[in-house]
Every structure is written in structure tokens, then in C-alpha cells.
Ligand SMILES: Nc1ncnc2c1ncn2[C@@H]1O[C@H](COP(=O)(O)OP(=O)(O)OP(=O)(O)O)[C@@H](O)[C@H]1O
């Protein structure tokens with residue numbers, strides 16, 4: 001990962017219309033926990049510049065998919081390819097999480113995992129600095145490069161906090177923020193690593209309607225202004241239909257439908273999957 | 289019936305049971321409704337009354353239990369401070385304790401304490417408010433220091449001046465202790481603080497690196513049975529010991545830092561034991577349990593700048609103060625930088641840190657290596673100062689002691705660690721003339737126990753510290 005977020009934003013990509021050129025290609029991924037098949041031959045393609053939603057009932061394997069993409073889980077079969085802008089391909093399976101992140105995949109967590117004793121600004125700075133090169137000696141001796149990197153990280157972090165609307169909360173401890181703010185801080189922190197693909201795991205869970213609308217706008221801005229492809233897990237269907245270009249539906253670890261939101265919603269298999277679950281409420285606005 | 293203020297945790301628990309007992313006396317039909325409607329607030333009975341209500345016998349009631357406990361503590365203290373045991377007459381110690389007058393003095397003190405605590409609301413309150421008044425200025429120190437950098441600098445300069453100048457007034461043997469125990473162990477605690485306080489890695493074998501540093505210095509001075517290719521100027525042995533320990537830290541850390549906290553503790557424990565046994569048993573390399581003699585003192589020989597450290601402990605004390613000052617400045621910079629932040633992030637949530645591009649193993653390794661090289665410095669100074677070392681200078685106990693110093697002072701806080709290590713390392717020597725020789729470490733232990741109960745965060749805790757050592761993976 002050589003381009004920083006600053007450079008990427010400065011390069012002012014044109015509002016990326018979704019192209020057919022894939023940024024992430026998942027093929028035949030199978031993940032088993034003992035006898036439990038969490039993902040079964042999952043295929044999924046995220047096109048460059050698109051917002052792609054993954055939906056499905058509880059326990060469908062959505063979070064497992066994210067964990068498999070980011071190196072947290074090791075699927076037994078399949079292939080995950082990440083394409084850079086230049087066209088080189090990296091296989092993501094079997095890589096360490098930090099390595100996957102360096103290749104340009106950042107994520108948020110369904111159950112918020114901020115560094116709770118750190119301030120909002122520090123949370124973002126840690127992520128912004130993870131790719132910088134100065135080592136302990138340079139820092140202890142106060143070499144110019146270390147100082148410059150620190151300044152740059154501070155700048156990036158403040159800009160991102162402003163982007164998600166937390167600039168006036170910068171000095172507050174992460175665990176003192178409201179739930180919605182914590183979710184947005186997670187997004188800012190993920191963006192600070194300068195990703196080309198952002199994975200959002202239920203960013204709207206537990207937020208109120210106003211926050212949901214703001215979140216939809218934020219996701220669109222991230223996609224359009226920063227030119228970052230987004231893979232989004234979400235239970236809130238109105239939010240999904242309003243932001244997603246395409247939707248993939250998982251049920252019991254299998255992909256049962258894929259396509260534009262309007263089509264997918266009419267797909268009989270999808271209707272069946274959702275009505276088939278004992279509790280329809282469970283797919284809306286749960287908090288974890 | 290005494291006031292309600294002295295109701296303890298015991299009382300609180302019993303109040304929770306109260307609805308049941310009143311329900312049986314009040315003959316209403318529904319137990320549940322009685323419990324929920326009756327308000328106990330206005331006339332909450334004391335623990336004593338409750339116990340009486342339940343028909344407990346007198347010795348089962350809280351007040352008398354407290355008397356028994358305090359008397360037991362009194363007897364324990366009498367035994368602790370009494371005569372030493374003797375191999376020839378096994379019961380000698382107990383017999384003298386139980387026939388002597390000291391026992392009765394202790395018991396009387398315990399009973400008096402109990403009486404004041406139970407019945408003396410007035411004197412107790414006076415003592416409490418007096419203590420609070422006396423402690424009030426202390427409580428203001430921290431905010432004042434936090435808000436005024438100039439005050440902080442002034443305090444640090446004053447402390448440094450005291451550390452440099454006061455030893456001039458002390459006698460030689462005090463200064464020996466200040467070098468061999470206080471200075472060296474402050475340096476070690478400073479290094480261990482990086483590992484445990486900042487990176488959150490439980491290292492139970494830290495003194496192994498101290499041993500490696502000392503033996504490396506002995507090696508390069510040509511005093512070990514194995515000879516170096518060329519002899520180094522003793523002063524150069526400091527950086528050499530640093531690098532040696534750094535490498536040793538990386539060699540040990542690289543395969544083991546992937547382990548979770550509790551396993552790492554065992555591995556480091558084992559590592560210490562291995563180093564200790566090598567020092568003791570590999571006679572042809574380390575000189576075995578006899579140790580190494582004749583390690584030369586430091587000397588600087590750079591044209592016009594010439595200096596030899598000699599027998600006077602003051603020279604070494606000042607050298608140590610210089611080294612500690614430099615390290616404190618460097619470490620301060622480190623912990624406020626991206627590295628300190630990243631360590632904290634890893635302590636908070638390792639999974640999230642890794643997901644944001646942090647190579648967690650690398651950062652842990654870094655902390656491990658920095659800690660190890662700090663103890664390498666301490667080892668080099670120690671070997672040079674005392675001139676002879678043997679395996680008994682590096683037992684496992686010392687690893688545990690350094691850990692205790694860091695925790696006592698306040699993990700992750702540089703002033704805390706400096707103060708904690710200095711106080712605790714000096715304590716056994718300060719007690720030398722006050723208590724029985726053999727009992728000194730018992731008081732150290734008692735102090736640690738009391739401290740961990742009443743102030744587990746340490747003397748001067750880090751400003752922002754939530755978690756202690758991470759021994760379990762975040763789920
Ligand atoms: N580490 C694990 N060990 C064992 N089973 C797991 C593990 N992680 C996930 N699973 C199982 O895999 C299945 C899919 O879980 P996953 O968390 O991916 O569902 P999800 O689609 O994210 O559901 P939700 O909407 O509730 O977040 C579940 O049956 C779950 O129990």
C-alpha cells in the first residue's frame with residue numbers, strides 16, 4: 001500500500017460510475033467449523049466503484065464472509081482475488097489480517113471494536129499510522145521523517161473525523177461516544193488505512209432513522225468522492241435499496257440471488273428465505 | 289445499637305435477604321407483595337439487629353466476628369514480629385511468643401482498634417476528617433501537575449538534583465545499596481515497564497536478559513573461560529550488551545510472541561530458568577556456580593577526556609542516574625508516538641488493530657527487544673560495578689521482584705515505576721536495622737499484599753489505564 005488517503009483524495013477521481021471491472025472476486029469459498037458449513041461455495045464479485053450489499057437472515061454467514069475475506073478466518077476451499085487499479089491480482093486467502101489491510105481492504109465490525117480507552121482522534125491515527133515506516137529509533141531520535149509522518153497522520157485523521165462528522169468529538173474517549181458516533185468512528189478509522197475496498201458490517205444497526213439517513217449519505221460520499229468500492233452488510237432494506245448498486249443474498253451459507261436491489265427483492269428464492277425464517281422482525285433493526 | 293454508617297458489605301448482603309424474614313413475622317398472605325411494598329429505608333435495622341432477628345448466636349453476629357478476626361490478626365502480628373524459629377527447638381518461636389508480653393500488647397491493640405471502630409463514632413470521625421484534611425493537598429498535586437508543565441519541569445529538576453546531590457551526604461554502604469539495588473533495579477523496572485506496562489506482555493523472566501547483559505560484559509572483558517576475539521574497552525561493553533540482549537529478546541520473542549498472554553508468561557519463566565541453569569552448569573563457558581571474577585571497571589579514554597570508574601559507588605550512581613535520565617527521555621518520546629498509541633491499541637483490541645494494518649507481532653517484538661536491551665544496559669553496569677558475578681545474582685525471584693516493583697509503582701507510568709522501584713528496592717535495606725534480618729522480605733510481601741488490596745493501580749498510576757495485563761484473547 002503506497003498511496004495514502006490524502007493522495008487518493010487529491011487525485012480527485014471522477015465520481016466513479018460502477019464499471020464491470022471487478023475489484024474483488026470471490027469464487028467457490030467454503031468455510032466449515034467442524035460439521036457446520038458456514039459458507040458453501042460462495043461466489044461474489046464486487047465491481048470497481050460500486051456499492052455492493054450482502055443481505056440474508058441471521059446466521060446466513062455474512063460476517064463469516066467478511067472474516068474470510070480479511071484473513072480472520074481461513075476458508076477450506078475457494079479463491080479470493082483482489083485487483084489493484086493497475087490490474088495486478090492478489091490472492092487474499094491465507095494472508096494475515098494486517099497484510100490484507102495493507103493491500104487495500106478495510107473493515108468495520110458488527111459488534112463495535114474501537115480502542116475504547118483512546119480518544120476518537122487517536123483511534124483514527126493508529127490506523128492512519130499503521131502503514132508508515134518510521135521505526136522506534138527514528139522516533140526516539142526525533143528524525144524529520146518521523147515528525148512529518150506524525151503530522152500527516154494527524155491531518156488525515158482530522159480530515160476523516162470531519163468527513164464522518166465527528167470533528168468536535170476528536171478529543172473524547174471512544175467509549176464515551178454515542179452508539180451512532182461509535183459506528184461512524186469505526187468507518188473513519190477504516191478509511192484511515194487508505195483502502196480501495198471498504199467492508200461495512202451492519203453500520204446502521206442500533207442507530208435511529210436520522211442517523212440512518214446520514215449514514216446512507218456518508219456511504220455514498222465515500223463511494224463517490226473517495227472512489228472507494230463498498231461491500232456492505234445490512235439488514236435495513238430501505239437503506240440497502242437506497243445506496244446499493246447490486247445485492248447478493250446469502251442463506252445458510254449459500255448465495256441464493258444476486259443482482260440489482262429491485263430484481264433481487266422480487267426473486268422467489270429470496271422471498272422464500274425471508275418468509276421462511278420464523279421471525280420476520282429479526283431481519284430489521286436488530287442491535288448487537 | 290450503633291449508627292448505620294458502619295454497616296459493612298456484610299450488612300448490605302443481609303439487607304437483601306430481609307424481605308424473607310420480615311415476611312414471616314408480618315402475617316400477610318402474599319410474601320411477594322410484602323417484600324415489594326414495605327420500605328426499609330426509614331428505619332433500616334443494623335446488622336446486629338438483623339442477626340438477632342434471625343436468631344444467630346452472639347459469636348455469629350458481625351460485630352463479634354470482627355472482634356475475632358482482629359484478634360487473630362493481632363496474634364499473627366505477634367508471631368510475625370516475635371523471635372526467630374530455631375532448628376534445635378521447633379516450638380521455640382511459638383513458645384516465646386505465647387508466653388511473652390508482646391502478645392498481650394498486640395491483642396490489646398487489636399481490641400482497642402475494634403472498640404474504636406465499633407463504638408467510637410466520634411473519635412473515628414475525627415480521625416477520618418483529620419486524615420482527609422491532611423490528604424487534601426496531596427489530592428490537589430496531581431491536577432496542578434497536569435495543568436502546569438512548568439511545575440512538572442521544576443519538580444523533575446528538583447528530583448534529579450536531589451538524586452545527584454543527596455548521595456554526597458550518605459555513607460558509603462548506603463550508596464553501595466543505592467547503586468547495586470536501587471539504581472540497577474530502577475533501570476530494570478524501566479525496561480520491564482515497556483514490556484508489561486505498555487505492550488501488555490506478561491514477562492516473568494525479565495532478569496534473564498539482565499544476566500545475559502552481565503555475562504556478555506564479562507565475556508568481552510576476557511574474564512570468562514571462553515575468550516573473545518579481542519577485548520573491548522569496558523565502556524563499549526554497554527552498547528554491546530544492549531545489542532546482545534536485543535538479539536536474545538528477538539530470538540526468544542519471535543517464536544513465542546504469537547502465544548497468548550498466559551502462555552507467554554510460562555515461556556518467559558522457562559527462558560529465565562534455562563539462562564540461569566546455563567550460567568550455573570556450563571562451567572567451561574560461564575565459569576559455573578563459582579562465577580566470574582575480575583571484570584574491570586568502566587573507563588573512558590578519549591584523548592583529553594579520561595575517566596576511570598573506581599571503587600567509589602558515587603561514580604556509578606551518577607552514571608546510572610545519567611543512563612536512567614536518557615532512557616526516560618527516549619521512552620517518553622516513544623510512548624507518545626505512534627508506537628505508544630499502537631501498543632495501547634493492541635492492548636485494547638488486538639483483532640481490531642490487526643484489521644487496521646497493525647503488525648501486532650512486530651510491535652510486541654519491538655517492546656520485548658527494547659525491554660531486553662534496557663536490561664542489557666543494567667547488566668553491563670552491574671557486572672562492571674561489582675566486578676564479579678555468579679548465577680546467584682540472577683535467580684528467578686528477582687524477575688518476580690522487578691515485576692512487583694513495576695506493578696507497585698503503577699504499570700505504564702514512568703514516574704510511578706521510578707518511584708515504586710526505588711522505594712521497594714530500598715525497603716529491605718532500609719529495614720535492616722529496624723527488624724530482624726530474616727524477616728525483611730516478609731514486610732515487603734505484606735506491603736505488596738496491602739497495596740494490591742487498597743490501591744491495585746499502583747502508587748502513581750498512568751493517567752489513562754484501563755486494562756491490566758492481557759492474559760486472554762479478545763473473543
Ligand atoms: N468462529 C466460529 N466458530 C463456530 N461457528 C461459527 C463461527 N463464526 C460463525 N459461526 C457460525 O457460522 C454461521 C454464520 O454466522 P455469521 O456470524 O457469519 O452470520 P451472519 O450472517 O453474520 O448473522 P447475523 O445477521 O446474525 O450477524 C452461524 O451458524 C455461526 O454460528
Ligand SMILES: [Mg+2]
Nearest residue numbers: 062063064110
Ligand atoms: Mg453478522
